[in-house]
Amino acid sequence: DIQMTQSPSSLSASVGDRVTITCQASQDISNYLNWYQQKPGKAPKLLIYDASNLETGVPSRFSGSGSGTDFTFTISSLQPEDIATYYCQQYDNLLPYTFGQGTKLEIK
Amino acid sequence: QVQLVESGGGLVKPGGSLRLSCAASGFTFSDYYMSWIRQAPGKGLEWVSYISSSGSTIYYADSVKGRFTISRDNAKNSLYLQMNSLRAEDTAVYYCAREAGVYSYPDYWGQGTLVTVSS
Numbered sequence: 001d002i003q004m005t006q007s008p009s010s011l012s013a014s015v016g017d018r019v020t021i022t023c024q025a026s027q028d029i030s031n032y033l034n035w036y037q038q039k040p041g042k043a044p045k046l047l048i049y050d051a052s053n054l055e056t057g058v059p060s061r062f063s064g065s066g067s068g069t070d071f072t073f074t075i076s077s078l079q080p081e082d083i084a085t086y087y088c089q090q091y092d093n094l095l096p097y098t099f100g101q102g103t104k105l106e107i108k
Numbered sequence: 109q110v111q112l113v114e115s116g117g118g119l120v121k122p123g124g125s126l127r128l129s130c131a132a133s134g135f136t137f138s139d140y141y142m143s144w145i146r147q148a149p150g151k152g153l154e155w156v157s158y159i160s161s162s163g164s165t166i167y168y169a170d171s172v173k174g175r176f177t178i179s180r181d182n183a184k185n186s187l188y189l190q191m192n193s194l195r196a197e198d199t200a201v202y203y204c205a206r207e208a209g210v211y212s213y214p215d216y217w218g219q220g221t222l223v224t225v226s227s
Contacts, residue, residue, distance in 0.1 A: 034213050036153075043203055043217035044153065055215075087153060091213045095167045099153040 002026050002090050006100030012108045019075040021103045023088035028068050032092040035064055035073045038102075039084045047086075048073065083107055110134040110216040112204045117221030124194050124225070130187040130204030130218055138162075138182035141207035143214055144189050146200035146223075156202070157189065160210075172198075194225045 003026040013019050023033065031051040036044040046055045048064035051071060061076045075082055088100040116128040128144070144156040157178040158167045166178055177190040187204055201222050205214035 043219050044214075045217070046213075046215050049208070049213065049215075089153075089213060091211070094211055095158055096155050096169055097213060098155070101152050 001096055002029060002092065002098055004088055004090055004098050004100040006088055006103055008103060009101065010104040010106070012106045013078050014108045015078055015080060017078045019078050019082075019105065021073045021086055021088075023066075023071045023073070023100050025069045025071075025090055025092075029090045029092035031067045032090055033064075033066065033071045034089045034091070035062075036087045036089060037082075037084045038087065044087065078105075078107075080107060110206065112206065112216060112218030114202065114204050114218045114221040117202065117223045119224045119226065120194055121227050122195060122225055125190070125192045126194065126223060128189040128191065128202055128204075128221060128223070130189075132185045132187065132204075132206070135206070137180075137185040141210060141212075142180065142187045143205045143207055144178060144187075145203045145205055145214065145217070146198075147203070147220070148197075148200045151200075154200075158207070159187070191223070194223075196225050199223060199225045 005024045033051045035048040037047050038044040047058050047062050052064045063074045065072050085102045085104045087102050091097040111133045113131045120126050143158045146156050159178045163180050175193045179188045201220040203220045204218040206216040208215040
């Protein structure tokens, strides 16, 4: 199975800050990488698909980049409603698709 | 809008069984592949099982193979997960998810149903 290493595991930032989360795959996954947001007690929500494509209705302050093994997720200006845990997920090699361990984002 | 509503979770003893259901609406259920994904308390996400739109292609995670059975009823817009020989490590919130395409990724998730395996 492809392993996804996400960092940091937790992050504290101020409103308006630029926030960056990274995800590294254990092998080349091209651009088959997605980012999800999960708020406490809620289901995950797809934000970015295929590494850099913004899901419909998702604010433009969210963005993603990367290909191969190294990927980045960015919030350009952190808002209070962005407090959540963020997960990367790969789907390159058929199944199982696998998730990173998550990054818990808090407001400083 | 796409809605996925899970039910059937609860407390069960180790070795017991439980059947989860997922009622789908807001899209043509028979056109989509579906998955079950779980999340143990305070932990990350783990894919469990996957079924094609017709039900003819099915996959399981190694951790549940031989114990869990996924199925669907396209006439009832419903997805199921029969869980047998349950273990403490199966304790989790189980999410039903719609797949964006064939062998792709989940684009919509239900709110989840909690399964607790404990004596």
